[in-house]
Amino acid sequence: MINDFIQGIKYALSGFSWIVKPSIRRFVYLPLLINTLFFSVAIWFVATAANRWIAHWLGEKADWVWGTQWLYDWAYPVLSVLIYVTLALVTYFLFLSVANVLAAPFNAWLAKSVEKQLTNQQASFLEMTLWQEIRITVQSELFKLLRFLIVAMPLLLLLFIPVLNGLFPLLWLLFMSSILALQYIDYPMANHGYFYATQRRVLKQNRWQGLGFGLAANVMLFIPVVNFLAMPVCVCGATVWWHDGLRDAATKK
DSSP states (O other): OHHHHHHHHHHHHHHHHHHTSHHHHHHHHHHHHHHHHHHHHHHHHHHHHHHHHHHIIIIITHHHHHOSHHHHHHHHHHHHHHHHHHHHHHHHHHHHHHHHHHHHHHHHHHHHHHHHHHTTTOOOOOOOOHHHHHHHHHHHHHHHHHHHHHHHHHHHHGGGSTTGGGGHHHHHHHHHHHHHHHHHHHHHHHTTTOOHHHHHHHHHHTHHHHHHHHHHHHHHHTSTTHHHHHHHHHHHHHHHHIIIIIHHHHHOO
């Protein structure tokens, strides 16, 4: 269990050594550009939108919402934090989903390039037209988004429940780790014709490695500068993970 968890972290971190290789680097630029653009926009959006919401709901309308000064003084900092956290978490995933859809063809090429080097150019991939690739990518992202909303909404409600809200950070971290493991293993597996249902099954069978990989990806996304590199790094790391440990599991029913 612990060894699998640590191995998952190692797979994610292995991507750093791949993105600097000259033969791989040219496939990194576009995913890196897309990730940087969307993270920058997401940070700006959260900062401006949260400030407006706080000013609107907790400032101008505070008199008729709260009525008494002591309640307002207590509730303002608590609700301000909740607004920031909720908006940041939802925006973070939605922007990440859009970025992954736009970067999907480039991430697929990146995964193929890494796997070719791992197999000494012997890897064979599922041949798809651009339209098929777009259709499957959008379908996969919609499945992931639906799963995110089904689980995320009840989790976000925990923020408003005393005592239980203390469990939120841990539960959210576990949830997002599973989401990110699925997000990045999608590219190397889809290149071989293994899509959402099979990906879920394989990750369920390798739960602790997936948790370690997803946790490492989560940490990358919250470290300044590193978060811009997270997408190509995790795609490379997931491809190594697929090559070393998940291929056999995918072929078993």
